[in-house]
Amino acid sequence: MNNSILQAQDTKELLKAVIKLRNCLEDPLANTWQSALNDLEQACKSLPEPPILALMNKIHHLLSPYIENIGLENIPGEIINDCHIYIQKLEEVIAIHVMDPMLTTHDIAQSKPFLLIGLQDKQLTEEIIHQVIYFGYPSLACHSLHEIIQKVDASSTIYSAIILDTEYCKKEDLQTLKELSEKVPIIFISHHHDVASRLFAVQAGGRGYLVSPLEFTNLIEKIDQITTPTSERSPYRILIVEDSRTQAKVIRKHLEKAGMITEILLDPLKINDVLIEFQPDLILLDLYMPQCSGVDLAKVIRQQDMFVGIPIVYLSAEEDVGMQLTAIRGGGDDFLTKPIVPQYMIDAIAARAARSRTLRAEMIMDSLTETLNHTRILEQLELEIARAKRNKTPLSFAMIDIDHFKLINDSHGHPVGDRVIKGLARLLKQRLRRSDSIGRYGGEEFAIILPQTEPETFYAKLDEIRRGFSKLLHRSSDPLIEFSATFSAGLAKFNNQIHSVDEFVQAADKALYEAKAKGRNCIVLDGKSTLLP
Numbered sequence: 001m002n003n004s005i006l007q008a009q010d011t012k013e014l015l016k017a018v019i020k021l022r023n024c025l026e027d028p029l030a031n032t033w034q035s036a037l038n039d040l041e042q043a044c045k046s047l048p049e050p051p052i053l054a055l056m057n058k059i060h061h062l063l064s065p066y067i068e069n070i071g072l073e074n075i076p077g078e079i080i081n082d083c084h085i086y087i088q089k090l091e092e093v094i095a096i097h098v099m100d101p102m103l104t105t106h107d108i109a110q111s112k113p114f115l116l117i118g119l120q121d122k123q124l125t126e127e128i129i130h131q132v133i134y135f136g137y138p139s140l141a142c143h144s145l146h147e148i149i150q151k152v153d154a155s156s157t158i159y160s161a162i163i164l165d166t167e168y169c170k171k172e173d174l175q176t177l178k179e180l181s182e183k184v185p186i187i188f189i190s191h192h193h194d195v196a197s198r199l200f201a202v203q204a205g206g207r208g209y210l211v212s213p214l215e216f217t218n219l220i221e222k223i224d225q226i227t228t229p230t231s232e233r234s235p236y237r238i239l240i241v242e243d244s245r246t247q248a249k250v251i252r253k254h255l256e257k258a259g260m261i262t263e264i265l266l267d268p269l270k271i272n273d274v275l276i277e278f279q280p281d282l283i284l285l286d287l288y289m290p291q292c293s294g295v296d297l298a299k300v301i302r303q304q305d306m307f308v309g310i311p312i313v314y315l316s317a318e319e320d321v322g323m324q325l326t327a328i329r330g331g332g333d334d335f336l337t338k339p340i341v342p343q344y345m346i347d348a349i350a351a352r353a354a355r356s357r358t359l360r361a362e363m364i365m366d367s368l369t370e371t372l373n374h375t376r377i378l379e380q381l382e383l384e385i386a387r388a389k390r391n392k393t394p395l396s397f398a399m400i401d402i403d404h405f406k407l408i409n410d411s412h413g414h415p416v417g418d419r420v421i422k423g424l425a426r427l428l429k430q431r432l433r434r435s436d437s438i439g440r441y442g443g444e445e446f447a448i449i450l451p452q453t454e455p456e457t458f459y460a461k462l463d464e465i466r467r468g469f470s471k472l473l474h475r476s477s478d479p480l481i482e483f484s485a486t487f488s489a490g491l492a493k494f495n496n497q498i499h500s501v502d503e504f505v506q507a508a509d510k511a512l513y514e515a516k517a518k519g520r521n522c523i524v525l526d527g528k529s530t531l532l533p
């Protein structure tokens, strides 16, 4: 047996033992927790990773004084609670180990905090626990709103989200829920579609409302959204088009103080270059400029499909409402009148930019993987080609395709196939730079754009990702069956033999085809890109 098969077997046994002990400690009638503890200790020996051993020791230390007592009722509640916390930490470490055996203990320490799951349906709870662990979120099941509140108030653990059944909430709990949601964000799960139920969730401070039967990918996306710290989200990029340098600098000062990134454009005739280069979330446009009016410039921007989604907000001293309406009709989205209180300007711009990002994300993102969709990745490629040509910088493009994906679907089912696709997307997002663009080109095929990168440099990185992905264990619909998958990739460099987006895609696609022909699970560099093997 090779190493990875051994490791998969060990991890499986360990996970089985952890689940067994957790179940025993949850069931007051179970009197087999001692043997479950023993099994877990044995299983831990086969994977002697420092964090696993440390957590096992803590659980042993807590339970060993009660080893002679049969019934769970002899163990104080706080000891059981602490055990659950260490058990879920253990599940987290195992989950991360399953997801990526190459991660170090330091990476594990940096991993995400826990979720609390309060759902009436036991089977759904189990399924969610398995699914969220797969995506790096360990979780703890609770059986009432009261238990959740107790856990949040008593534990030193910082919970990152609560997944809560509306069946656990009564009308009179509204205030309690509001207070709870201020401490930990709540995602409500409900059987009810009606507005009154949704309104209750909003009034309770809910950050999400998902209706059963639950689509797991939606739940994971919601959790991802909530648990990503604001500081990790990229700041809004605001383009200030203004003929007065002094005015522009004052606006810049206020927006940058509020954490936004700005670019000033004094010459409106250079708008296209700046839009390609800076890629703003919003354009703040002066109405009267010597070269052209703001309204005309807005019309020019709107003529071009590539820029049609960027919101345009006028900032002008024009007080005539008729003129303001004409400006908005000409392609603007909002009108802010000078002089303006800086905080009002910041709030108005941030709200517009946030809404536009959400709308754009829906238009341009693939909903399963939260990477760019097919159309958008090609548009981005066009922008990056223009940028590379102008700045004379290198540009690489890769096509990645999961191997024998039909077989994965056929053996484990379509939803499991979806999870494999999502797992690869997540790995790519984790390992690539923010400036790289990742798109879902087709079913199990991804496209990656790497600005300012030579393919030779990216080859090593992509190969590391390829090796990591092949070690990742995926869980089948039966949680105890695991399997691994591989991908093949074709890599191409933009050069003077390539004249269009289509040719660039074809070059990477041809290399991908060669990688498949070579036996898969490898990367091929397009012959014209480089002389490297």
Ligand SMILES: Nc1nc2c(ncn2[C@@H]2O[C@H](COP(=O)(O)OP(=O)(O)OP(=O)(O)O)[C@@H](O)[C@H]2O)c(=O)[nH]1
Binding pocket: 401, 402, 403, 404, 405, 406, 407, 409, 413, 414, 415, 416, 417, 418, 421, 442, 443, 444, 516, 520
């Ligand atoms: N689960 C899932 N399957 C998909 C999705 N989109 C496409 N597929 C399936 O992916 C499979 C792709 O199979 P093929 O293109 O024949 O190739 P393959 O089996 O991956 O084999 P090679 O690419 O030659 O290694 C087809 O069965 C599609 O139905 C999706 O979004 N989710």
